[in-house]
Amino acid sequence: MAAIGKIREHGGFLTVIIGIALASFVIGPKALDLLFKTAPEFDHTSIGIINDQKIDIDYFSGRVEEQINNYKENQKKENLTSEERYTMTMQVWDLVKKETLLNQQELEVGVALINETTGRPEISREEYRDMIVGTHPHQLIVQNFTDQKTGQFNPQYVEQFLSNVEQGLNSDKPEEVEQAQLSDNQWRMLSKYIKEDRLSQKYYNLIKKGYYIPTALAEMEFNDRNTSAKVRYTAVRYGVIKDEDAVPTDADYQEYYAAHKDEFKQKEETRKIDYVVWNVRPSDSDIEAIEKQVNEIAVEFQTIAVENVPVYVNSFRDSRYDSTWYKSGELSPFIDSIAFNSENGTMMGPWVENKAYHIARLMDSQVRPDSMRASHILISFAGAYGATDSITRTKIDAGALANTILELSTSADFAALAIEYSDDPSKTTNEGDLEWFADGQMIFELNQACLENNINDIIIVETAYGFHILKVTGRKDESKKVRIAQINTQITYSKETHNMAFTKATHFASSIQNQASFDSVSTNSQMNIMKGDFVNDVAANIMGITDSRSIVRWMFEQDIVEGSVSDVFDFDNQIIVAVVSGVKLEGISPLEEVKEFIKPLVIRDVKAKKLIAQLTGASDINQVALDNSIIVDTTDYLTFTTYSLPKYGPEQNVQGHMFASEANVLQGPLKGDQGVYFFIVDQVTPAPANTVDYRFTRQQVQSQFAQMVDQGAYNAVDKAADIKDFRKYVY
Incomplete structure (x- = not known):
């Protein structure tokens, strides 16, 4: 089940929401509103609302608990940090949101059935069975249940696996029940994944198959790709004008801002924070x-x-x-x-x-x-760990059979005996050979037997799996080892040392009222001011401070505004006092907020105006090049779909003009991204005549579209969705 582990790794591994339902019951919704300072629509029973569909908080908690347990098992970790838990919770929200949005679409277009119990979309039982043991198995089923000898999918392996799981769950041996529960959880995850995957692929395929390229558009695309031009061009780069000679005016900023306003649209509110840190170290x-x-x-x-x-x-x-x-x-x-x-x-x-x-x-x-090698013949019995339903012999009978095989092994071929008698399913591919294994890697009893016996000795070893007729076949790289x-x-700080740092932070905080006093006292105290920009309300922490979610929550409380100063935050070895230094609201950012960001681009535009004014009236491309100590470049094959202009990079505006210009006529000065351009289209070679109905062009365009559907379709659905996200009130 290797692929199941991969699903766990990439499925988003999550944490558990604790106590919200209980808190709501104990202290009541009004008190909880005050506790979390929540929005009116937050009803404490849901983690969010997606297109009027509530995401039940108990359901979300179950998903979180399931995923975090799988993550701990996969990573062999007993505990997770609070930051790991929080990060996983944010990941599971993304996962549940995607599932919900796609499920809504799948039901709307009719590619899913409705489960009468859960109300969630599903596939039919017949379709599900076909994916696990039928003629159209899912790729993950194929990967997990392929016969290694033949390389072919074997549905009997699936049936056997499920049978073993059921047997283990009903066993009276705790270790077998534990292993079966682990396998059952893995199967449930795999089953859920392939069902969801089948539904989403149906939805995506519906979109892909619905995409059609009319002949007129196919012809246009063919011509764009195959009509070529030979072009001479040159550009006076913006660097010829110094920045200090191109100082923008307010009007220049306003002009650029107005033309690009949609680029400054902020999807969510973010805040900036300044903070000082007292690092607590052992004295x-x-x-x-x-x-x-x-x-x-x-x-x-x-x-x-x-x-x-x-x-x-x-x-x-x-x-x-x-x-x-x-x-x-x-x-x-x-x-x-x-x-x-x-x-x-x-x-x-x-x-x-x-x-x-x-x-x-x-x-x-x-x-x-360092390593050892051995071959074995496993003789299992009813009730032994991993024994299948077909094994009915008792432990006594198994021991007797093992002794018989031990006697045979002195004269018969061990590999042949393994193929004939062993209950290890891998015998068909390895003939009982366990190959080289590191000291300590194998089951303890087998590892010890390999250490304590000589090479070519054959002995019987009992483990939880049954009786093993074990042949020691090799040991190498022996050396002295120690335990x-x-x-x-x-080496940690004492409580007294921590208290001294906390007292300093408390005195600092008591002298701060706003941003100005924060800056002043920090400077006078020679404290280094740290900064965090673009912090959103579900950020896990602020930069450089582990497990600092509590600071983020404080930043977004309803009564916290720009200039608000925090109390002292204690993170054990780091003590912090902070001030909210800026608020960027959702929507289009005002000019003042983006002014520094757009400054280089506005300077570029000022330079473009200056150069265009200087170069207007030029009538000879070679003279322009000579006057400005540049050269004229030539490209012999430029198409409308060419990504970039040789030597200059992508120049969409200039390249577009090249294909809209009359041949043999000087064009320019024309503003580009890298400079001001002049060009002459010397020759245009039309696309070759197409006599096969543009079939190949259609296939290319449809293939490109299909590659974008899986992610692009979801992004479009997500963008259009009405989502109320309550995570910030809970975590």
Whole structure:
């Protein structure tokens, strides 16, 4: 099920909304309105409304919980940071929004059925079955259930997988139930994905198939692509005029702004923030206290009985006992040499590395291989882990059969016996060969058997899977390895050190009333002012401050305006005081807000006017080039669809004029992006006559359109949607 993991990786992995429904019940909607300072339409039962369809907050929470559990399982993480959780929650909103918008479209155009229980769109049972075991399997089903030997999709593998899952869920063995629940969750995710994918592909295909190119348009496209021109051109670049000689007036700014106003449309309100930071770091006295504590632990550590060491190490917050065997060079350079030249029980450290104190104890040393190889024949039994329904033999019978095969293996071909008797489904491709595996990678019992027996020894090993007739076939790169127990103690600041920094921040905040006093006091206190621009109301944090969502929430509270000063924000090792330094409202930004941004472009336009005034009246392209110390370039093949003008880059305005101009006539001066142009179209070669109804051109255009549909169609639906987003009130 490798592809299922990929779906989890890219599906957007999310966090859980906690307590909103409970809060609404306990303190009531009016009080909750005051608590969150919400908009009137927020009813606390939904995370948003998409085209009048409420996104239920319990449904959203379930999706979040499901995805975050899958993410933790896939990444092998027990816990996530609050920032990771928040980022995933924003991702699941995007996912649910897309699903909802597409589902609405799918129902409207009639490519989906309606589930009578959930009210959500779905495909028919017949279509679903066809995608998993029928003649038109989904590509992910094919990838996951292909016979490795034949390279062909095998629907029986699907049936067997589902049967194994059902058997495991009904098992009386906790480890089998746990594995089956994991597989069941994976299957549910895969099933949901392929159903959604089939619906969306139906919708997209409907759009693709509905796109038609009439002959007249196909002919126009063919001519645009194939009519070519030979053009001489030159340009006086804007750099010949210094910026200080092209100072824009207010009228120049206004003219540019009016012509490009739609480019400054802001889709959402954003805010700017200035802030100062007190970084809390361990003081000298903090470090001395930690060092004293570590030395005391080291003395006690040496007295702990060997069998109690794992529990003792795990009792420390920053430490976990590690039973890994390490080669020389794999340990910290502070202890590597000592560990490989000392007796068991030797204490090492303390030493400082990666902002922590460390002490270690040598637990054991052995000569062990880097990797081993073995072949096996698995004899399973009813109730063993991973056993299929077809296996009915008892454990006693399995043990007896294993002993019989062990006797046969002394004279018969081991690979042939594996193919005939093994219950391992991979036997058809590997003939029982487990190939090379790293020391510690294999199941513990098999790993130990390979270590403790000689090469070519054949023994019986029992695991949760059943009885294994194991043949040790190889060991390589043997070397001395050590196992150590290590206790780590992070070097952190004390409560007193933190309180001192917090007190400084509190005094600072008490002297601030607005932006001006913030700037003044910061300068006088020699505090570096940090800045955050274009922060929206669902941003995870402000730049440089981890887990600072609370600052963003404060910035967008209803009574916070430009110049508002915050209270002290405490993020453990960073303490912050901030001021809202700007507000950019949704809609078209006023000229003053974009003036600095458009300044280079307005200067360019002023230069264009100056150059056009200077060059107007020129009648010879070669003389223009001579007068301005430039050259005349020639392109022999320029079409209307050519992306850029050689030597100058994309010049849409100039290139468009070239194909609208009379041949052999000097054109210019003409404003371009890089300079002011002159050109002469020397020759136009018409597109060749087409006698095959423009079929190839149609195919090209339709293919280009089809490539844009999947994302473009959704973007269009999203842009036209009426969406009320309540995330900022909840998180």
